[in-house]
Amino acid sequence: MVNIAILGYGTVGSGVVEVLDINGDSINKRCGKEINIKYILDLKEFPGTPIENKIVHDYNIIVNDPEIQVVVEVMGGVEPAYSFVKEAILKGKSVCTSNKELVAKHGAELLALSKEKKVNFLFEASVGGGIPIIRPLNQSLTADEIEEITGILNGTTNYILTKMSEEGVDFESALKEAQEKGYAERNPEADIEGYDACRKIAILSSLAFGMQVDFEDIYTEGISQITDIDFKYAKELDARIKLLGTSRKEGEGVCAMVAPMMINANHPLYSVNDVFNGIFVRGNVIGDVMFYGSGAGKLPTASAVVADVVDATKHLGTNIMTIWSSKKLDLISIKESSHRFFVRIGRDNEETKAEVSKIFGQFQVVKPKDVMGEFAFITEPMTEAEYSEKAAALKDIVSMIRVRF
């Protein structure tokens, strides 16, 4: 028998209990031993529920109980999660977490500590909800040098952008609908401003390149400036606008950013819609692979957490090597990053077009039938610095969206 403790009986925590309840038999078979939830740490009581007798309010009971071998941290936030997790590892317990803030900030340190203590720190659920991505990156793509990792990493924004694309509604209406359906929080900032995706791409980049990528260093742009008019252009271009967290080798460096980008049907993430997430990886020998699934939700996320518990249980006493050095990876500035740019101009006459042509060279006008008094064009590939310089010389730019085709 392996005794585990769950820290936090919120959405994911109760999901973990549910998954162990629904699939306990086959899970125990895969572990080779029975998993027993001994404690659940929560501020609240849950009288009259089946977990009533497992609830404790004092973490010391858990961390000082030598019978507890695996701690499941699903509270979220950096503190007190970080202190709790660190203490658990120091006491020789493995930890499985869904907490992206914790992993992005302290992943390297907690992995090093786990190695030292011959336990495991596992965090499959911190990125992409149920989608297996952390373990494939660590254990399946080991023959490759990763050249790029790009994902639709936030289900809320993907739902909003899908609504806007398919129904032509504006940002506010799509957000409101997402809130009504429970896909977006009342304060949606962390999602729509890209902060959530930023932490996730920081984690993926650290694993892909084996060194610490600080989320604070990643240029992050959300979707609140995207309008229904942008989608009319996207449709005209057979493209979709997606919030991408992306990190790729450019020259000798790595450039990471979170921003809305246009992709077309040739991109594997093009058909990742609604609340689904998708993560695209390009390796130097494997080529392109993509992982797709529910990026959030109680049971999918809990499924990933429990899969980590199974792994921790199968590796008691052995550390699974994960290469994520605490040495910082110096990202190249996005100014040096190259792509094409979709640019909307809020005037539409020959003089303006001549101006654009003078600055950006030959270009093709993009103009949806039902858009008046403006037009757009897509630049040749150029660095962000070059684009900024050219754009500064051009008046009336309504919006700019990076293009990945």
Add this chain to the structure above:
Amino acid sequence: MVNIAILGYGTVGSGVVEVLDINGDSINKRCGKEINIKYILDLKEFPGTPIENKIVHDYNIIVNDPEIQVVVEVMGGVEPAYSFVKEAILKGKSVCTSNKELVAKHGAELLALSKEKKVNFLFEASVGGGIPIIRPLNQSLTADEIEEITGILNGTTNYILTKMSEEGVDFESALKEAQEKGYAERNPEADIEGYDACRKIAILSSLAFGMQVDFEDIYTEGISQITDIDFKYAKELDARIKLLGTSRKEGEGVCAMVAPMMINANHPLYSVNDVFNGIFVRGNVIGDVMFYGSGAGKLPTASAVVADVVDATKHLGTNIMTIWSSKKLDLISIKESSHRFFVRIGRDNEETKAEVSKIFGQFQVVKPKDVMGEFAFITEPMTEAEYSEKAAALKDIVSMIRVRF
């Protein structure tokens, strides 16, 4: 240092050498030790090449060398691969293979033997080329009961079907082009008749349900009967025709088959085109996940083989548990399997429609503009047995394709 031997210096074997050459440094870092190719078994000599001195013609040299800890079997075919692999395992060596025939036929036995000998039998590359699917099934989806696993598992047929769909060409032209591009063999039977996909879905089903699924028991239908006219109907329905290997729980049993099926844009496999493969998995708690990538090709396949070598190297002396019992899973007959059926009728008059309506109930006519003298309809969901009975009463059925929407 870990000494390995490669059996077979064909496409995949030379790819393995190339991958270890290109990414050796980082691969060694991930292993925590250096991987050294000590022998390559092949009938031919390769004078003047860097591997010249590693070539041996006698397997006994390899299997009797106690320094060899991992054997890479990339010869293909059941024999002599099976005898070689079994002997290696009996001698305490781990085996990594890309050989789907071997794994489909002897997977359960070789896994059991590996467990007994505390070595590993790994076969990531046997299904989906480079796509990580075997390891995710074994180690990531461990919290779930798998309800369905469905894949586009053969790149050759997917290329042909994509050509037919996008360019409106007939089967023979598309096959010819695939052969010219080297995607299809001169004798393309194993691909186009679905035999290759059949072995792969047998392996995936065995792993998903933990029991032996014999490929001989899987109903298999290829794509050679699909015509350009079928694709006109598919287009009319906003659907695509894909060769799917599929296995899913139906009632108390599991039904497996390989057949061309129509799917629409709601299916995650809809946008898996050209030579790419995709594998869709539905779990009872994780929901839907999908894995996408190059299903074949020298380097992607070699990438998966080398990832297995890394795993074997990291687990010397420990068996990684894989649940695939030799106990046979009794598949339910496809006669009991339910879906909708797309049916083309080679007549087009009111009398015929009345006949269809009498037998199949109310139905909607599907009729592309440029198709004359015939029409089609899609049935309600029914079992294959029911369909066969009804279809027998109807004359002039030109073709039937199963529908997954």
